[in-house]
Amino acid sequence: MNYFPDEVVEHVFDFVTSHKDRNAISLVCKSWYKIERYSRQKVFIGNCYATNPERLLRRFPCLKSLTLKGKPHFADFNLVPHEWGGFVQPWIEALARSRVGLEELRLKRMVVTDESLELLSRSFVNFKSLVLVSCEGFTTDGLASIAANCRHLRDLDLQENEIDDHRGQWLSCFPDTCTTLVTLNFACLEGETNLVALERLVARSPNLKSLKLNRAVPLDALARLMSCAPQMVDLGVGSYENDPDSESYLKLQAAIKKCTSLRSLSGFLEAAPHCLSAFHPICHNLTSLNLSYAAEIHGSHLIKLIQHCKKLQRLWILDSIGDKGLEVVASTCKELQELRVFPSDLVGGGNTAVTEEGLVAISAGCPKLHSILYFCQQMTNAALVTVAKNCPNFIRFRLCILEPNKPDHVTSQPLDEGFGAIVKACKNLRRLSLSGLLTDQVFLYIGMYANQLEMLSIAFAGDTDKGMLYVLNGCKKMKKLEIRDSPFGDTALLADVSKYETMRSLWMSSCEVTLSGCKRLAEKAPWLNVEIINETDNNRMEENGHEGRQKVDKLYLYRTVVGTRMDAPPFVWIL
Amino acid sequence: MAYEKKVNELNLKDTELCLGLPGRTEEIKEEQEVSCVKSNNKRQFEETRDEEESTPPTKTQIVGWPPVRSYRKNNSVSYVKVSMDGAPYLRKIDLKTYKNYPELLKALENMFKFTVGEYSEREGYKGSGFVPTYEDKDGDWMLVGDVPWDMFSSSCKRLRIMKGSDAPTLDASL
Numbered sequence: 001m002n003y004f005p006d007e008v009v010e011h012v013f014d015f016v017t018s019h020k021d022r023n024a025i026s027l028v029c030k031s032w033y034k035i036e037r038y039s040r041q042k043v044f045i046g047n048c049y050a051t052n053p054e055r056l057l058r059r060f061p062c063l064k065s066l067t068l069k070g071k072p073h074f075a076d077f078n079l080v081p082h083e084w085g086g087f088v089q090p091w092i093e094a095l096a097r098s099r100v101g102l103e104e105l106r107l108k109r110m111v112v113t114d115e116s117l118e119l120l121s122r123s124f125v126n127f128k129s130l131v132l133v134s135c136e137g138f139t140t141d142g143l144a145s146i147a148a149n150c151r152h153l154r155d156l157d158l159q160e161n162e163i164d165d166h167r168g169q170w171l172s173c174f175p176d177t178c179t180t181l182v183t184l185n186f187a188c189l190e191g192e193t194n195l196v197a198l199e200r201l202v203a204r205s206p207n208l209k210s211l212k213l214n215r216a217v218p219l220d221a222l223a224r225l226m227s228c229a230p231q232m233v234d235l236g237v238g239s240y241e242n243d244p245d246s247e248s249y250l251k252l253q254a255a256i257k258k259c260t261s262l263r264s265l266s267g268f269l270e271a272a273p274h275c276l277s278a279f280h281p282i283c284h285n286l287t288s289l290n291l292s293y294a295a296e297i298h299g300s301h302l303i304k305l306i307q308h309c310k311k312l313q314r315l316w317i318l319d320s321i322g323d324k325g326l327e328v329v330a331s332t333c334k335e336l337q338e339l340r341v342f343p344s345d346l347v348g349g350g351n352t353a354v355t356e357e358g359l360v361a362i363s364a365g366c367p368k369l370h371s372i373l374y375f376c377q378q379m380t381n382a383a384l385v386t387v388a389k390n391c392p393n394f395i396r397f398r399l400c401i402l403e404p405n406k407p408d409h410v411t412s413q414p415l416d417e418g419f420g421a422i423v424k425a426c427k428n429l430r431r432l433s434l435s436g437l438l439t440d441q442v443f444l445y446i447g448m449y450a451n452q453l454e455m456l457s458i459a460f461a462g463d464t465d466k467g468m469l470y471v472l473n474g475c476k477k478m479k480k481l482e483i484r485d486s487p488f489g490d491t492a493l494l495a496d497v498s499k500y501e502t503m504r505s506l507w508m509s510s511c512e513v514t515l516s517g518c519k520r521l522a523e524k525a526p527w528l529n530v531e532i533i534n535e536t537d538n539n540r541m542e543e544n545g546h547e548g549r550q551k552v553d554k555l556y557l558y559r560t561v562v563g564t565r566m567d568a569p570p571f572v573w574i575l
Numbered sequence: 576m577a578y579e580k581k582v583n584e585l586n587l588k589d590t591e592l593c594l595g596l597p598g599r600t601e602e603i604k605e606e607q608e609v610s611c612v613k614s615n616n617k618r619q620f621e622e623t624r625d626e627e628e629s630t631p632p633t634k635t636q637i638v639g640w641p642p643v644r645s646y647r648k649n650n651s652v653s654y655v656k657v658s659m660d661g662a663p664y665l666r667k668i669d670l671k672t673y674k675n676y677p678e679l680l681k682a683l684e685n686m687f688k689f690t691v692g693e694y695s696e697r698e699g700y701k702g703s704g705f706v707p708t709y710e711d712k713d714g715d716w717m718l719v720g721d722v723p724w725d726m727f728s729s730s731c732k733r734l735r736i737m738k739g740s741d742a743p744t745l746d747a748s749l
Binding site: 074078161293342345457 | 637645
C-alpha cells in the first residue's frame, strides 16, 4: 500500500466505515494514521470523559458526525445522581469555535440545555441530524431553536428523554421553507401539540419516512397525517383514543391501506384495542413492532395483530402477552431476530407475567433470534440449557428474573449451569446480563467460554472475589463491566490493574470495595479516573477513624487520556 | 423516624385507656401484642426489633430494581382494582395519573359518590364512616395515607373502601 499515493489510500479507506476497523487502520503505520485522521468523518466516543473536545478536533479536523455517551449505564436505573455530569455544552462550544462542518450529533445519557441546543442550531450551517437518547436538561424552547435555525434539518429524533414541555409552539417554528425532514420523533413529549402546525409540516415534507407522535395526537389527526404521508416507513402512533367516531375510523382505515411502505410500528400509548384491526392490512409488511408502552393491548387483540405479522424481525412487547402469546409469536414470526419482553406490573405479584416456557418456545420457533431482553418471574437451568441448544447465535442475552437471588424454581439450585450453557454455546455473545441465584461458578464459566463478551451486567450474584477475577482474567474483550450488590472487594479490584486500560469502564455499587482499595488503585493507575460517588457528605469518609476500611458505596472508573475532569459535583470524589 | 415514635407513644397510651367494654382490657392487651408482632414489618419499631428479625427489603424497596429505565417506569400504566363495600361492581384506576393522596382520594370520592373524612396519623379517617384501605405487595391490608405517596403507589396492589359499621376504627381493632 505504501506505493500508492495518499489519495488512493484515502479512497480505499472510504469503504471502511466501522469505527473498530478505522481505529485498527490508524494503528498500522504513521502514514496510514495521518491519512485516516484527515478522512474520518464519523467519530464515536463511548465515554465523553475519556477525551476532550480539543483532542477530538486536533485529530479529526474534518469531522462531520459525532456520537457521544455520557452517564454510565446504571444511571438508567436511578443509581447515578442527576448532577453527576455528562454535559454536552463544552463540546458544542468547542465545535462551534473550531468551525468544523458538523452535520450530525448523537447523544446518549447526556445533559443537554436549551443554551446548548440554541448554540448548536446557530453554529453549523449544514447541520442535518440530531438524535437524543435518554438525555435531560432541556425544554421545548431548545427544540424551537433547532426547528427555527437548522435550514437543512433532516432528523430530529428524541428517544425517551426527560423534556420539560413548555407547551410552546416549537412545531410552528419550522419555517415554511423547511421541506427536508426525514425523521421526526417527539413521542416523549408530554404536553399538547399544535396539530395544525404538525399537519402542515408533514404535508410539506415529502421525504418524511419516520414519524413518531406523542400522546397528544388523537386518532382523527393521525388519519389526516397518514393521508398526506403515504410514503411513511416508520410510524409511532400517539394516543389511539378510546371511542373514535366512525368517520375518523373509516378515514384511518383508508389512509393505512395506502401506506404500503410501512415497515415499523410503535406507540399506542393509550389504545382502544378493538381499533387495532385497522392496521391488519399492512401487518404482513412489518419488520418492527414496538408495543411495549401499550398496556391496554393484550389478550386476543394482541394475538390477532401478531398473527398477521409474519415478517417481523424485531418485537418489543409487555409480559402481559404471557407464555401462550409467546408461543403464537414463535409459530408466526419465523424471521424474528430481536425480542424484548418488558415487565408490565412493576408492583409485583402479577400472574400474567412470562416464565421460562415462553422463552423456550421462542428459542425453538425462531431460528434467527440473536438478541433478547427478557423480564420474567422464574427460570430453570433446564430451560436455559434448551435455549442454548436451540439458539447458539445469540449476540445479546439479557435475562432479568424479577426477584433477586431467585433459584431454579424446580430444583432450587443456582442458575450457574443454565447461564453456563448459554455462554458455552453462544460463541458470538457480546452482551450478557445475569439474574437469579448465582454463585462464583457462573463466573468461572463466563471467564472460560465468553471470549467475545464486551459488556456484562451483574446484580446480586457471586460469593467471593474469585467470581470477579474469573471474569477479569478470562474475558479478553471486556469493555464495560457493571456490578451491583455483589460480594466483590479490593482483592478482585486490584488483581490486575492493567486490565482496566483495555476496558472502557467499570462500575461497582454496594459491593465490598473499600476506600483504601480505591486509593491504591488510583495510585497504581494514573491514567484512570477513579470516581467515588457518595451522596452523603464526602468529607466524613476521610475524617472517620476507620479511614480506608470503609466500604465505598459507588465506584466508577474509566480510562482517560485527559486526566481528572473539572466539572465533577461535590459528591463525586475523584481519587 | 418521627411517625414511628408517635406510633410507639400511641400504643402506650392505648394500653392505659380502657377502650372496649369493661372486662375486655386483658383481651385487648393480648390482641395488641399479637398485632405488634404481626405488623412489625410495617410500622417498624427500631428500638425493639433485633437485627436478625429484620426482614430483607421487599423488591419494591430496592433502588433501581427491576432494571427498567425511569422513563419507562414513569410511562407504564399501573391499574389497580378498587372495590367499595356494597357496590355491585369494581372499578379500575391507574395510580400513575395521581401525584398525591388528595388527588387520589378526590378521584375515589367522585367515582363512588362518598366522602372520606378527616385523616390523622393517630386515628385514621374520622367523620364519614368510609375508610380507604389497600392491599400491599406483601398481601397485608393497610390504611391509605400512612406511608409516603411514592412508597404507596409502588406497593399498592388493590384498593378497598370499607364502609360504615364494617370499617373498624383503629382503636377497636386493637
